[in-house]
Amino acid sequence: MTLNAAFLRRLARELQRDSGLSAPEYEVLVNMDKAPENRMRVLELALKMQWEKSRLSKQISRMIDRGYLAREACPTDQRGSVIVLTDAGRDAFVEAERIHLSHVRELFFDALSTEQLNTLGELAETVVAHIDTLAPEDVSCREHQGPTTSASDAPPQEGCA
Amino acid sequence: MTLNAAFLRRLARELQRDSGLSAPEYEVLVNMDKAPENRMRVLELALKMQWEKSRLSKQISRMIDRGYLAREACPTDQRGSVIVLTDAGRDAFVEAERIHLSHVRELFFDALSTEQLNTLGELAETVVAHIDTLAPEDVSCREHQGPTTSASDAPPQEGCA
DNA sequence: CAAGACTTGTGGACGTGTCAACCAGTTGGA
DNA sequence: TCCAACTGGTTGACACGTCCACAAGTCTTG
Numbered sequence: 473m474t475l476n477a478a479f480l481r482r483l484a485r486e487l488q489r490d491s492g493l494s495a496p497e498y499e500v501l502v503n504m505d506k507a508p509e510n511r512m513r514v515l516e517l518a519l520k521m522q523w524e525k526s527r528l529s530k531q532i533s534r535m536i537d538r539g540y541l542a543r544e545a546c547p548t549d550q551r552g553s554v555i556v557l558t559d560a561g562r563d564a565f566v567e568a569e570r571i572h573l574s575h576v577r578e579l580f581f582d583a584l585s586t587e588q589l590n591t592l593g594e595l596a597e598t599v600v601a602h603i604d605t606l607a608p609e610d611v612s613c614r615e616h617q618g619p620t621t622s623a624s625d626a627p628p629q630e631g632c633a
Numbered sequence: 634m635t636l637n638a639a640f641l642r643r644l645a646r647e648l649q650r651d652s653g654l655s656a657p658e659y660e661v662l663v664n665m666d667k668a669p670e671n672r673m674r675v676l677e678l679a680l681k682m683q684w685e686k687s688r689l690s691k692q693i694s695r696m697i698d699r700g701y702l703a704r705e706a707c708p709t710d711q712r713g714s715v716i717v718l719t720d721a722g723r724d725a726f727v728e729a730e731r732i733h734l735s736h737v738r739e740l741f742f743d744a745l746s747t748e749q750l751n752t753l754g755e756l757a758e759t760v761v762a763h764i765d766t767l768a769p770e771d772v773s774c775r776e777h778q779g780p781t782t783s784a785s786d787a788p789p790q791e792g793c794a
Numbered sequence: 795c796a797a798g799a800c801t802t803g804t805g806g807a808c809g810t811g812t813c814a815a816c817c818a819g820t821t822g823g824a
Numbered sequence: 825t826c827c828a829a830c831t832g833g834t835t836g837a838c839a840c841g842t843c844c845a846c847a848a849g850t851c852t853t854g
Contacts, residue, residue, distance in 0.1 A: 529832095687803085689803095
């Protein structure tokens with residue numbers, strides 16, 4: 473726990489300082505960058521990131537204000553909106569990614585041997601699997617309780633690789 | 634990273650739901666409970682928790698409003714204030730601790746063998762040590778740069794044991 | 795002692811996160 | 825067909841965090 477708290481705080485600060493992007497902004501950009509045509513429905517993104525739709529909605533609004541994203545009407549569902557990565561957004565992301573990866577490498581990977589990294593990965597997966605096993609708890613996009621519609625699809629997309 | 638994010642979020646939510654205390658509140662109470670006579674100077678607490686003084690100041694104010702803490706004038710330094718754990722604060726903490734420890738046990742310790750736990754602990758310490766080695770970065774109570782006044786004293790007090 | 799430097803703690807502005815309420819569009823039946 | 829239930833997304837209220845500025849007390853030094 474100590475490790476993780478210090479680690480995340482430090483990475484977030486370094487990212488902000490060196491690239492101007494906050495950690496949440498970076499995470500969103502990671503996922504938008506991977507999306508086909510750099511466009512995605514809000515809910516699709518929320519599922520992929522395991523974020524609450526409310527949280528994502530607000531984050532998106534702020535990032536639109538900053539020029540990183542744009543919102544478009546969805547042609548097939550009048551309620552929905554499609555989020556698009558702007559050129560400015562992509563530029564900011566590319567630069568931030570370069571910086572961030574070097575921070576990660578410096579702080580983490582240099583500290584452990586390959587073997588140790590593998591061991592750590594296995595331990596982490598063990599616990600994650602255990603958490604999934606216990607009450608599904610339906611991590612984020614709740615407010616429906618379909619009987620375990622599709623519990624363990626893809627893991628959430630953290631912005632760390 | 635995935636492990637930690639999911640883990641912390643889940644624990645925080647369970648704590649809030651079952652005890653009514655937020656994670657930051659709980660952390661503060663952990664430290665106040667350990668303090669001699671349940672009283673501490675603000676800055677002393679900030680150092681122990683590795684929190685920014687501003688963050689702590691605001692958290693304390695909220696917790697005073699909720700009746701968990703009280704503020705007293707410091708007899709030896711007119712600027713300072715001493716924080717005291719109220720009876721209500723102690724009661725809330727005792728109850729929350731009971732609940733929280735069972736959550737931790739269920740989520741984490743049940744998932745790994747003793748040997749695995751030891752291994753994980755060693756890996757975490759390795760990385761923490763590495764982080765400390767790299768730029769001290771002076772984790773939280775910055776805004777003075779005394780030449781490494783007392784770098785690695787006690788580790789920060791996380792509320793997890 | 796007086797001036798400047800430093801310390802302790804608070805407050806404002808703003809970004810981030812959760813919960814719950816809400817609107818509008820969509821859908822599945824009677 | 826038409827209404828009730830559901831879904832996609834936004835918003836408001838509030839808690840939490842960070843950065844920066846500041847007031848007021850304390851220390852240092854000429």
